Amino acid sequence: MSLRKSRVEMPAQDPKERVKNFKEVALGYTSEMAREEASRCLNCKNPLCKKGCPVEVDIPEFISALKEDDPARAAKILKNKNNLPAICGRVCPQENQCEMHCILGKKGEPVAIGRLERFVADWEREQVNLKPEKVETINKKVAIIGSGPAGLTAAADLAKLGYQVTIFEALHVPGGVLMYGIPEFRLPKEVVQQEINYIKKLGVDIQVNFVVGKTATIADLLEEGYDAVFIGTGAGLPNFMNLPGENLNGIYSANEFLTRTNLMKAYLFPQYATPIKIGKKVAVIGAGNVAMDAARTALRLGAEESYIVYRRSAEEMPARHEEVEHAREEGVQFLFLTSPVAYKGDEKGHVRAMTCQKFALGDPDESGRRKPVAIPGSEFDMEVDTVVVAIGQGPNPLVPRTTPGLILTKKGNIQADEETGATSLPNVFAGGDIVTGAATVILAMGAGKKAARAIHRYLQGIEK
């Protein structure tokens, strides 16, 4: 096979069809496609790609196994480092992680590492379903708070070392944002649950319906015999803009809109009992991944028009390029340099219109992006009947409020060492969005991995 400059395309559902269903958009490689893409990898002696992977996946090794048509070995290599490969292969921002460093990216397109990872993980789940190896147990207990990617990763790595691990999760299913936030059409919930089942097979006990800070505090858990605690509670507190009329009916936080749809399956109402009200014309405020997910979900729920309303311009959008493209293909419309200043409702208290202001781009701000400056007198009204506010989340205060001695940052995040997750309390570690603020699945997993290592050292009496 001659070396191709561009990567093998991954088939996807036709945009016209997929906007009517919640099934997965990207369909994944076939074995032939995977082998062809794998053959592009140079198996570098000094693989730069590895530097970009926070969970240290042995990238050239697993790709080599694929090249040799041995997906079983590829899966083993992959799962050795990555406990959630089918998830990462789907939602990892690969272009900023492993793929950004791939040597092939210098002259052409980098190896599609994420797509290959997805292929291997899906193959393994469907074909062999690897059983974890038995390990010698260590008679020490670790409590993990939150079952998002950070908590799951820390739990799995500690279980692999032999610790007795219990995850405490506030919601009725584990998975965190993977279950309640990221939509079915990007990350099927079945895939998430199967990856979590693997973690359970490692011996991890998961207790759902358990809100730490309410059902029990961290002090209670330590008293009950846990030797160390990892906090991975995520960034789950939705921000609002405090605009007049923001509490009108029909105005949701992205978290509420997506939780009703994903976690509670409101798209199957009334078969599932949780309702969601969707209008004809939906405006989503913000332009990150969460906003794209909300705008695309709105179309699938039956909205006629779905708008992204963003106060900066197309270049500054924080969402992944691929997500923006998918949204565009499905018919999501973009209103740039625009932001709401007030909402107007009808007599029943339902939103009917949004007063917006236009912006122009001024000088760059601290983030290096050009700062939006309001244009005086540019206000106009836009009719809408559903609004989704997707302007970010802050740290949930339930655990900090009930854990004396836990030092927080100015923004209310938990202060923790970047390399170890160590907090101001000796036996308490933290990582993921609760430490960094809303970030990515893979960074949360990386933090979970580092913390697991540090907890191991701590419990072996090595050092903190």
Added chain:
Amino acid sequence: MYEILKNEVLGSNIYLFEVKAARIAAKAEAGQFVIIRLHETAERIPLTIADYSREKGTITIIFQAVGASTRELAEYEAGQKILDLVGPLGVPSEIENYGTVVCIGGGVGIAPIYPIARALKEAGNRVISIIGARSRDLLFWKEKMAAVSDELLIATDDGSEGRKGFVTDVLKDLLEKEKIERVWAIGPMVMMKAVANTTRPFAVKTIVSLNPIMVDGTGMCGACRVAVGKETKFACVDGPEFDGHEVDFDLAMKRLAIFKDEEQRILAKGQCGGGCGCH
């Protein structure tokens, strides 16, 4: 899974369940609530912890079968299990020795006012309780309320028991007669609004327990937001109790009605059994 140990009918359409939930019972305080999800396709609904026994490891919930979810719950029998139950959620009531306090429970709101009255009594307050309902068949827990109150007053809209009229009529007389330090009121939104309006001219601090629509109950979704003073609060983590003089009740009532159409649709589904293919 959480086993139902007791299912008792308290009045017309009002049910009491005792549920095994040792961890929640161990931590529960007056003013807190749980969220339940009956089974896989059910919604998450909040219910106040009306009572708890730390020894038995049980909590008591009382509810009115008003819509699809509560009607479905009402069908459950002792021995059956609820899939999900989480709590205790919300901030406990602020219990101190204030002096003379009034506790008002309207309709199914009698249930959540009970543990508050009991805690206030235990803290040394002189507790005057007022319970009210549309008519006598909706009244319950008279003896239990009497046992934790120095004085128990009753009002029914139709006069079938106690004084004919609203709980606010009884309250007004009390406020004119003696010095009241604090008032707690739990019941339908309109009742709590009326109580707040009654105490305002007397400048008596009035605590109400809001019952907005909720999803997670942990501060994650913002469905439960309410306007209190100039601020937006999340009732599940900042409340559910707030200063009644600061609450925007009209907004809260409108927000409660958002899913009216959907509530009708799902009820209709329940009535024809669902398998008809008509929807």
